[in-house]
Amino acid sequence: MHPDDPFDQKLTQERPDTPPSDVASSERTIGRHRAPEPPRRGVRALLTSAPARVALATGVSCCLGVAAIAVVRTDDAPREPLAEAVAERAAAADQAASRSLDRATSPAPVSPSPTPKPTPSATKKKAPKKPAKPRRPRPVAGLTQAQMDNAKIIVDVGVDMKIPRRGLVVAIATAMQESNLYNYASGVLPESQNYPHQAIGWDHDSVGLFQQRPSSGWGTVKDLMRPAYAARAFYEALREIPGWQEMSVTAAAQAVQISAFPDAYAQHEGRATTVVAALV
Structure with a gap:
């Protein structure tokens, strides 16, 4: 593309007045037109070429669109952080599992049946009567x-x-x-x-x-x-x-x-x- 191309001029005019240090050291402008640059090698040369700048601008716009969509989708999603949500759900699951395990392993408490109070007739058993000893007669008539x-x-x-x-x-x-x-x-x-x-x-x-x-x-x-x-x-x-x-x-x-x-x-x-x- 020729340097006098309007699209190129437009890109040249929209660039910042103070380009990056690595580019400023190699550019030389004469009037309205940029001086011819020596051929560059490597990735930097490819990025500074006119076709590369067009592709880069196009890629940047695409990336900005994707980023905008990602931001919109992120804004639509719940604001709860993912790590906290996962931790809370895991804790809730552990509590539910422990409660179910307690119900399965711990038998329900059985209230002891009240002990019937013994009746007086049951507690106080009459002892078998011993045969009464014959009474010794009281001596009379001067006898021993x-x-x-x-x-x-x-x-x-x-x-x-x-x-x-x-x-x-x-x-x-x-x-x-x-x-x-x-x-x-x-x-x-x-x-x-x-x-x-x-x-x-x-x-x-x-x-x-x-x-x-x-x-x-x-x-x-x-x-x-x-x-x-x-x-x-x-x-x-x-x-x-x-x-x-x-x-x-x-x-x-x-x-x-x-x-x-x-x-x-x-x-x-x-x-x-x-x-x-x-x-x-």
Whole structure:
């Protein structure tokens, strides 16, 4: 293109009065027209040539249009920065995932069922009643507790055998005379001392409350040393006495015992009656 071309002149006039330092050093203008420039090499030469300037102007205008479109599109897009938006969305996704994981792994709390209050009848169970111990009879008629206990055994056995009250008085009076209501062992029978006893006598082989002799057929030493057995043996012998109920206490007792002192039993009748009355 010729330097006098109007388009070239126009471009030349629109250029700044002070071109870049690298161009100003090589340009020389004479009047209205630019002096011929020596041929240039390299990229700078290509950029400063007339066709290159036209292409450059065209390219710049195209780039400016693209930039304008990019600016318009950028202005139309949301103003939230992309990095912050991505971070916030990732945090929201993590929170949602953690909540779903908690719901999946953590079982729902189960409220404990209220413990029923025990009823008073359930908490306080009645203890099984222990069999009541028989009351020891209170001594009467000047007897000791041991004597009264032995008298109770004699009376209880007679009541169990359905012996009339007069027979109970005969039995108590007899025991008072024979042993003073103590359970005797015999010094003649050492075996008798192997069993519970309260005293030791020396009247042949007589043992127990009624001083019954094993040698006379009343029973074994072991049996006769038990007050209950001795009392039963006496009542059975009394039953065999015909008309014993019409006899005096002394006569009835002597009929059973056949003692060397038959009248000795009479002295105990009053006390025996008092004891039986206290026990029946």
